[in-house]
Amino acid sequence: MAASRRPDEAPSDEQTAFLESAVERYGKATYNFALRLTENEADARDLTQDAFVRVYRAWRSFKPGTSFLSWIYRIVTNLHRDELRRHKGRYLVELPEENDSRALSGATLTETPIDDYVERQFSEPVARALDGLSTEQRRIVVLADIEECSYQEIATIVGCSVGTVRSRLHRARTQLRKLIDRHMKTST
Amino acid sequence: MNDTHPTFEELLDYAHGELAPARDAALHEHLGACPDCFEAYQAELQVGNLLRAHARETERELPLGFAQALVRNATERRVSFWERWSSLLRPLAAVPIAAAILLVAYFGFARHGGTPRRFDPSYYLEDHAALAASVPFEDAAALPAMLTSDETPEGSDNTP
Numbered sequence: 001m002a003a004s005r006r007p008d009e010a011p012s013d014e015q016t017a018f019l020e021s022a023v024e025r026y027g028k029a030t031y032n033f034a035l036r037l038t039e040n041e042a043d044a045r046d047l048t049q050d051a052f053v054r055v056y057r058a059w060r061s062f063k064p065g066t067s068f069l070s071w072i073y074r075i076v077t078n079l080h081r082d083e084l085r086r087h088k089g090r091y092l093v094e095l096p097e098e099n100d101s102r103a104l105s106g107a108t109l110t111e112t113p114i115d116d117y118v119e120r121q122f123s124e125p126v127a128r129a130l131d132g133l134s135t136e137q138r139r140i141v142v143l144a145d146i147e148e149c150s151y152q153e154i155a156t157i158v159g160c161s162v163g164t165v166r167s168r169l170h171r172a173r174t175q176l177r178k179l180i181d182r183h184m185k186t187s188t
Numbered sequence: 189m190n191d192t193h194p195t196f197e198e199l200l201d202y203a204h205g206e207l208a209p210a211r212d213a214a215l216h217e218h219l220g221a222c223p224d225c226f227e228a229y230q231a232e233l234q235v236g237n238l239l240r241a242h243a244r245e246t247e248r249e250l251p252l253g254f255a256q257a258l259v260r261n262a263t264e265r266r267v268s269f270w271e272r273w274s275s276l277l278r279p280l281a282a283v284p285i286a287a288a289i290l291l292v293a294y295f296g297f298a299r300h301g302g303t304p305r306r307f308d309p310s311y312y313l314e315d316h317a318a319l320a321a322s323v324p325f326e327d328a329a330a331l332p333a334m335l336t337s338d339e340t341p342e343g344s345d346n347t348p
Contacts, residue, residue, distance in 0.1 A: 016263055023255050031254070032247055045251070049258060056262040126242040144204060145236045146243040151206050166206070170197045177235055 019056045022068065027052075030072050036142045037080045039131065047083070051075045067153070074157040077139060084135060125187055129179035137172035144169050193225055194218065196232075203232050 030051060034044040054075050055062075062071060130138055143149045143157060144165075154165045194202065194215050201207050202215050219226045 016259070019262055020259055023258050027255050027258060028248075028250050031250055032243075035246075035248060036243070041248075041251075045254065048254075049261060052258045053262045122238050123242045123245045126238050127246070130239075130242070141239065145239040148240075151204070166197070166201065169204075170200060173200055173232070173235065174196070177231075180235065180238065 015056065015059050018059045018062075019052065022055055022072075023052060026068060026072060029069060030076060033073055033142070033147065034076050034080070036130075036146065037076065037135075037139060043083075047076055047079055050079050054079075069147075070149070070153050070157055073143070073147070073149075074159075077157050078159070080139075122184075125180050125183035128183045129176050132179045133172060133175060136168065137175060140165065140168045141172045141176060192218070193222065196228070199225070199229050199232050203229065203236060 031044060031048045034047040038044050038047060051072055055072060143154045151162045151165045155162045207215060219229055
């Protein structure tokens with residue numbers, strides 16, 4: 001693995017072009033991943049910013065042909081974990097009401113109004129159920145079911161064995177199903 | 189048909205495509221013939237679908253100008269706290285360095301003969317005494333002339 005750039009080393013055009021390309025292609029995915037982990041827009045921005053700073057500094061360590069998303073998700077996951085350790089728990093600031101995604105027209109990717117309606121019906125219980133998971137469980141569920149990463153990719157991103165990923169995902173999904181059922185009953 | 193019903197964990201791994209090929213094929217065959225397991229499998233798929241639907245629902249575009257800010261903030265040189273302090277303190281370091289250079293220059297010059305030796309008259313007096321003692325007929329030598337003074341103390345009676 002090549003050494004990362006020293007802080008006092010002058011940036012090259014190639015390095016800047018690498019960053020610009022990465023932000024253009026993966027900025028949105030990274031930001032949304034950070035948003036799902038933190039459930040907070042300001043923290044998601046900070047996390048995304050810090051992740052791309054690391055990408056920029058360690059750009060030579062990226063191996064062409066490997067998954068950039070896995071790499072940056074790993075960076076985001078580590079930064080998020082560090083941040084949680086520093087704060088000894090969850091992020092305190094919750095998502096403000098005006099940032100509710102439903103207020104942002106055109107942001108959804110549903111194909112028909114019926115799909116849109118169904119998704120909205122279930123989105124609230126799922127959001128509450130996800131919120132009821134521990135940070136570690138939510139991280140695994142987001143990676144496995146939303147980002148659709150393989151167990152091996154998750155293990156690389158999270159930094160544990162495939163067996164650990166498997167057992168954590170099983171527990172998380174069991175817990176999630178119970179929570180979704182509960183919130184669906186309470187919402188109807 | 190495989191009569192062994194899969195566990196919940198196996199169904200989940202199957203839904204994620206994480207079973208070994210042989211077990212995957214066996215489970216695939218089993219699900220085609222066992223309505224209960226198929227229903228359980230569908231329920232797990234449904235949870236996954238709900239999660240992805242929720243993700244699509246809550247997906248955000250990057251905030252306006254954020255992509256440019258990402259590049260700008262990453263590429264601009266960040267000066268750490270220590271670097272800032274050390275740059276402030278750097279001129280102060282010149283003072284002890286200059287003092288050290290001056291001290292070394294002064295003492296080094298003095299040690300290597302830069303300053304003339306002090307004249308010590310006792311050395312020459314002793315040397316002269318030793319030399320005089322070794323001269324023969326020293327006792328016969330004329331006494332050195334006594335210095336006399338024309339000055340007389342006031343009030344003396346030896347005036348003619």
